[in-house]
Amino acid sequence: MAVAPPLPQSGLDFGLSEEQEILRREVRRFAEERIRPGAAARDAERRFPAEIVSEMGALGLLGMLVDEEYGGAGFDALSYVVAVEELARVCPATAGTMSVTNSVCCWPIGHFGSEGLKRRILPELASGRVLGGFGLTEPEAGSDAGSLKTRAERAGDSWVLDGEKAWITNAGVASWFVVMARTDPGAEKGGITAFVVAADSPGLQIGSPEAKMGLRAAKTAPLLFNRCKVPAENQLGELGAGFKIALATLDHSRLGIAAQAVGIHQRALELAVAYSRERVQFGKPIAQHQAIRFKIAQMATELEAARVLTRSAAVSTTRASAGRLASQAKLFASEAANRACYESLQIHGGNGFSDEYEISKLYRDVRVTAIYEGTSEMQRWVISRQLLRD
Template sequence: MDFNLTKTQLLQQELFRKFAETEIKPIAKDMDEAEEYSPELIQKLQKIGAFGIPYSREYGGQGADVLTYTLAMEEMSKIDASTGITLSVHTSLCCPCINEHGTEEQKQKYLRPLVDGSKVGCFGLTEPNAGTDASGVQTQAVLDGDEYVLNGSKIFTTNSGFADIFIIFALTDKSKGPKGMSAFIVEKGTPGLSVGTNIERMGIRAASNCEVAIENVRVPKENLLGKEGVGYKIAMQSLAGGRIGIGAQSVGIAQGAINEALKYVKERKQFGKTISKFQNTQFKLAEMQTKVDAARLMVWRAATAKDNHENFAPLAAMCKLFASEVANEVTRGCVQLLGGYGYSREYPVERAMRDAKITEIYEGTSEAMKMIISGAMKV
């Protein structure tokens, strides 16, 4: 058991940290206020290989491991959680569907541009009536000659506003329920595929998160992932891995808030001394940092298990459950330490507090995580 990062991982961590400080931090507040992600920032992220970190160099990726990817997620999310989720949906949800279930032809045509920095992907599973209960998907796909015709809608589809490649889940046999679900690769611009306006949200406001309408969208048979009926399995496997990314995002949000609070308490004076001199402040920060460190180690454990091809799903659920709760507790605590200034939009801790909430909801609610964990315990 080694709790130390390798020299390569430390160098990459520093690269991610510097990028976040120099490229993201100056525009993070403006993106949040505008509720729009910067196209120029996406291009910069692509240029440094951020969209292909844990993917093979054979397909244009960086050839790094999942642990290194979590380092990127944390460093980006310390500064801006919207950047974190933009990376996460692309890397943890969209790309694995093709990488783990696609044919060689599909990998060359679609995975390569996704991981080499040419294109951005999204993941269309959630629907207005299918959230935690993904088996409630109603979008259908009917085979017509050499094409499938898809009809339905998706909601809260992150990255959809600027995605080039969509992974769409639809029922090819409605009578079989989840076992009748299939997964398809759909390209941007396909007739009948339309993306609505950005959904107004409490947090991660800069991220693209839209409703996707699917009206008589014709998809070639060769764009079916795996075979008919394995779509639900593909979705669940991708989500299991995605929870490691959300755990890392949660750690980043929390650590970023602590970093801002530390700077503030060392400067803010009340009753004749900086508030960092009060034991209440010291104890509060000590408690919060301890919990963040524990959450980080849980994320690393899950990432290492995935890298080692072990049964990582329960560990991923644990790290997401714990880290997301820590993110919410810590960001509230940091806002409290900053007082009225923490509540103002002048300081980034209020944004961190708003952003933290979604980590307990997306890619599996905290309640769903408890179901997975207790199931692994054979309760």
């Protein structure tokens, strides 16, 4: 199997500070030394890397976006996307486990949680001792998340949840979930409230894990609520603000999916370059055939564009256009990474279709980046809606 040599440095440093550059190098070293060995086997066996995830916790990678006063590492969004990219370059599944805990569990608790909730839950998550998840999607409510049916009814000093969440990343390995449920059936999107639900709450069951096409070393399963009791103090944000909290969370977390796509794209390019130098056809390395060179040029150019968009969105999180910028980054980076994996596999010829070659796994892993946290169609909707608003 071809071993990918390092590629020439990207033209972009996007003003990475010395601290951010050290972080990038450290995460790359950790990913190469601790995650790469065994990544293919874990994928084949659909095995969650519990030990590696707890090492990531000890390094502060699971509480990157949590303020230091709540036990987090207090990194900015640019540092976060740099770390996700480096993890995804080596193992997109492990990057997904990490980014979900950071961006759709810790982030909304940190931004919308009461002081008590933050003090009670964030230090545990930020330390990496436990993982987090996010429950928005339901079997009948995907892109149209506002039509969700999971109910929450008040009973004394608790809420009681009934319903089902589908496709929940980290279900089965997480200890806390941010869950959206309907508290007012008559109020459409304004009748949805967010809750922080413990995985061991009475009445919460984790369904059978999904048999996924990719990201097989990460866990994804349904959450089944049957008279599930949640303490009233675990309400996240205002009553009826759950849908807004979900959208704000996704506006931010899409940066992580864009970064995951950039990391996969980077690796697909590295593998294409290495293989095309090594494979000889018609008496010369295939890298010397123009059709192959042009594919590589295209992949490299789209990679730079995707990285610039992603990092530019990451340094714009306080702007009014932050949500649109994150959607644009996610849309472009995920579709470009899908094209790159397609072309890289094409360059590998029949060998690309073999599990012996890393590109075969990347080709499966990359597909979902254009689907989760909003499909490409939904990103185009979000972007155009913001631009065409009166």
